[in-house]
Amino acid sequence: MSGLPFTLNPRVVAMLKGLPEGPEKEFLTELMKYEIERHSGERAEKRFKDDLMKLVEKYTEEGRGKA
Amino acid sequence: MKVFWMKLVNYRQYRGENLIEFSVSEDRPITIIQGTTGAGKTTVLNAMYWCLYGEEPSYHETTDGVAPICNRAAMAESKATVEMSVELAFGETEPKYFFKRKLMVWNLDKVQPSREVIRENLPVSKSERETTIYVNENLRGTVNFDAWTKERRGDVFTEAPDYLVDNILPHELAFVFFFNGEELKEFFQKKNKFGQALNDISQITLVNRAIDQLDAVGTDLRRQASKGSVNTEALSQELDQIERTLGEKRSSKERLEGELGDLNKKLDQIDSELKALNIDRVSHLVESRNDAVRRGSELAKDYQVLCDERNKLLLDTAPPVYLGKQIAFTLSKISEFDQRGKLPPPIRTVFLKDLLEKGSCICGRSIAEHDASSARQHIQRLLEEEASDEAVSFKALDGRFKLEAILNSSREGITNLIAVGEKIADKEAAMIQADEKAKSVGKELAQYESPGASAEDLTEKVRSLQSIRSEVEKAKTDALSDLGGDKRDIERLEDGLKDQKRALDREVAKNAKNAVVKERWEFAKQSLEILTKIRDDMVSEVRNEIQKAADSHFRELVWKTTNLERKAGEQSLIDPGKLQQVKIGDDNEISVITRDGENWIMSLSQGETQTLAYSFISALKEGAKVVFPMVVDTPLGIIDEGPPRELFADLLPDFVKDTQLIFLMTSAEYTPAVKRILAEKVGRTYRLEYHLEDGATKVKELA
Numbered sequence: 001m002s003g004l005p006f007t008l009n010p011r012v013v014a015m016l017k018g019l020p021e022g023p024e025k026e027f028l029t030e031l032m033k034y035e036i037e038r039h040s041g042e043r044a045e046k047r048f049k050d051d052l053m054k055l056v057e058k059y060t061e062e063g064r065g066k067a
Numbered sequence: 068m069k070v071f072w073m074k075l076v077n078y079r080q081y082r083g084e085n086l087i088e089f090s091v092s093e094d095r096p097i098t099i100i101q102g103t104t105g106a107g108k109t110t111v112l113n114a115m116y117w118c119l120y121g122e123e124p125s126y127h128e129t130t131d132g133v134a135p136i137c138n139r140a141a142m143a144e145s146k147a148t149v150e151m152s153v154e155l156a157f158g159e160t161e162p163k164y165f166f167k168r169k170l171m172v173w174n175l176d177k178v179q180p181s182r183e184v185i186r187e188n189l190p191v192s193k194s195e196r197e198t199t200i201y202v203n204e205n206l207r208g209t210v211n212f213d214a215w216t217k218e219r220r221g222d223v224f225t226e227a228p229d230y231l232v233d234n235i236l237p238h239e240l241a242f243v244f245f246f247n248g249e250e251l252k253e254f255f256q257k258k259n260k261f262g263q264a265l266n267d268i269s270q271i272t273l274v275n276r277a278i279d280q281l282d283a284v285g286t287d288l289r290r291q292a293s294k295g296s297v298n299t300e301a302l303s304q305e306l307d308q309i310e311r312t313l314g315e316k317r318s319s320k321e322r323l324e325g326e327l328g329d330l331n332k333k334l335d336q337i338d339s340e341l342k343a344l345n346i347d348r349v350s351h352l353v354e355s356r357n358d359a360v361r362r363g364s365e366l367a368k369d370y371q372v373l374c375d376e377r378n379k380l381l382l383d384t385a386p387p388v389y390l391g392k393q394i395a396f397t398l399s400k401i402s403e404f405d406q407r408g409k410l411p412p413p414i415r416t417v418f419l420k421d422l423l424e425k426g427s428c429i430c431g432r433s434i435a436e437h438d439a440s441s442a443r444q445h446i447q448r449l450l451e452e453e454a455s456d457e458a459v460s461f462k463a464l465d466g467r468f469k470l471e472a473i474l475n476s477s478r479e480g481i482t483n484l485i486a487v488g489e490k491i492a493d494k495e496a497a498m499i500q501a502d503e504k505a506k507s508v509g510k511e512l513a514q515y516e517s518p519g520a521s522a523e524d525l526t527e528k529v530r531s532l533q534s535i536r537s538e539v540e541k542a543k544t545d546a547l548s549d550l551g552g553d554k555r556d557i558e559r560l561e562d563g564l565k566d567q568k569r570a571l572d573r574e575v576a577k578n579a580k581n582a583v584v585k586e587r588w589e590f591a592k593q594s595l596e597i598l599t600k601i602r603d604d605m606v607s608e609v610r611n612e613i614q615k616a617a618d619s620h621f622r623e624l625v626w627k628t629t630n631l632e633r634k635a636g637e638q639s640l641i642d643p644g645k646l647q648q649v650k651i652g653d654d655n656e657i658s659v660i661t662r663d664g665e666n667w668i669m670s671l672s673q674g675e676t677q678t679l680a681y682s683f684i685s686a687l688k689e690g691a692k693v694v695f696p697m698v699v700d701t702p703l704g705i706i707d708e709g710p711p712r713e714l715f716a717d718l719l720p721d722f723v724k725d726t727q728l729i730f731l732m733t734s735a736e737y738t739p740a741v742k743r744i745l746a747e748k749v750g751r752t753y754r755l756e757y758h759l760e761d762g763a764t765k766v767k768e769l770a
């Protein structure tokens with residue numbers, strides 16, 4: 001979480017931090033990082049949906065492993 | 068963050084280069100830019116906005132061509148190209164961040180060898196961030212936007228200037244810092260705009276985008292998970308269809324709400340034009356129609372509340388009324404049992420149990436457990452016989468109380484229903500009366516005959532304005548009706564969507580083939596729910612913060628406004644002592660609630676309304692948690708001249724403490740009295756001088 005730049009509303013950061021530990025929390029934090037990267041032009045718009053799909057796959061897998 | 072200076076080059080009326088240095092002192096945070104109408108006050112606000120965001124909030128014609136934005140005289144003089152630019156310098160204690168938006172205008176008529184060659188060779192940047200092209204028949208322009216910071220070793224240009232602007236003041240928050248004082252009231256009266264503002268202040272753009280993306284990924288996963296089964300595929304397709312229709316209805320609702328806003332504005336405009344004719348009778352009619360419309364809209368709100376109350380009562384009362392006969396029959400049966408001595412109460416059982424527990428009869432004979440006497444056996448037998456009857460009697464007793472309570476509540480419900488029905492009828496009658504009053508005004512204005520000189524002219528004007536108004540009113544009625552339809556459709560579709568999603572969930576669960584995809588879909592759905600809740604919680608938190616801050620500002624300042632307006636002879640309808648709360652409703656409607664539960668919003672005077680508007684802008688500024696100068700066009704324009712305006716001038720710095728302020732004022736606003744009041748806070752004053760001969764404005768700093 002500490003890596004999130006200031007463009008993300010501190011309220012969102014606090015709410016994400018407050019989530020119970022688990023794959024959803026990690027996934028959503030990562031997702032918001034992706035959004036910031038897209039907003040700043042670092043992440044390509046075209047690939048965004050594919051990137052996000054891969055992220056869903058990764059964390060679903062992780063969730064299964066933990067379960 | 069403070070703005071240190073702005074350089075304008077050939078921007079609209081500002082021909083050549085003009086530099087405005089703003090006051091950055093903590094003690095004197097105000098810069099006054101004074102000028103007559105048309106001299107270029109609003110242009111200053113537009114120029115700052117255009118430099119940062121590439122658009123002008125008060126003009127909309129720039130996309131039609133470059134001509135309106137670039138100084139015409141400079142263009143006429145030029146051989147082939149003209150440079151127009153706005154440059155801004157920001158920083159905390161000294162200028163550190165610099166922004167320059169530049170427009171190069173190419174006049175194709177003057178270009179040699181041919182316009183075609185130029186058209187083909189004009190530099191076009193591949194990055195949309197840096198360059199936009201405006202095109203019209205004869206002119207073409209390229210816009211460049213640069214941002215740089217002054218570091219120790221000199222200028223450091225940033226690759227993404229828009230991103231730098233966004234970090235200083237996000238575009239969606241700009242409306243809080245750049246606004247027209249005369250239009251502020253309207254902003255807070257439009258709940259859609261205000262709702263959007265709350266979203267913007269919450270800065271949830273990124274979260275909303277993430278929600279949209281996650282939703283789209285979820286939809287893809289759902290489609291994949293639905294493959295392979297006729298049922299699931301069909302359900303998924305139906306779901307897509309419902310979502311599409313819902314999207315269309317929501318867009319249509321949004322469009323209609325926008326249209327209604329415009330139509331209301333048109334109606335206000337026509338009323339102002341009618342009043343500007345200075346005919347007493349016409350002004351009186353316009354006022355009385357406005358009163359009737361206001362009353363009608365208040366009545367409609369009360370009517371809706373009563374209708375909701377009636378519906379709730381109907382839901383609660385209808386079942387017992389419907390089953391009234393059956394309930395009465397059951398009660399009569401219970402009474403029959405009662406009369407036959409079976410009921411109530413089961414004292415015998417309690418008495419027999421007590422005897423067995425004590426182990427002795429009332430006559431003193433032992434019936435203890437170990438005695439196994441015939442007396443004890445007899446009592447035990449009696450108790451068993453009673454047990455079956457007892458269960459029935461208990462249930463019957465309990466049931467009798469419940470049924471009687473239901474019958475009583477249904478009687479009470481009917482009485483309440485009748486009372487609410489009567490109130491609804493009263494409201495309906497009052498609404499019809501208000502509507503008829505408004506219509507009668509329309510009728511009188513449509514047939515208006517002006518007495519006196521230039522009568523024909525005035526008669527024609529009044530009639531023609533009224534005729535346009537009737538058209539607008541009709542369009543408004545149609546839009547309202549369509550909007551109602553859309554709202555009902557949206558509600559129905561949203562319910563349908565939920566049912567359809569549940570049905571699909573059940574079907575997909577049966578289809579084990581796509582277990583992995585289903586698992587991903589579940590994960591995306593779960594994450595989407597969490598993120599949506601975060602978004603909603605945040606908006607609600609911000610709404611509460613804004614409400615609290617606006618309430619506190621309004622409480623603090625409305626006393627002064629009301630008292631001064633009273634002294635100035637204004638008839639104020641409110642008593643600040645009775646104020647309970649300034650409230651933002653769930654539908655983003657602002658109300659001012661009294662201790663008696665009344666809503667004063669419609670009774671506020673102009674000064675009080677403006678106080679409320681500034682209280683909200685101040686609260687929004689605090690909520691935005693951004694430090695940025697405020698640029699206000701005609702901050703006092705809407706306030707009556709004389710003491711109210713002077714009082715408001717005195718209040719203005721209180722609304723936005725610790726903020727650099729740039730006020731763009733007319734001479735009528737910046738009167739000697741206002742000047743005296745603000746004197747200690749003003750650091751720099753400029754006068755905009757418009758020179759007719761060369762059609763250009765020059766900025767002159769006053770001592």
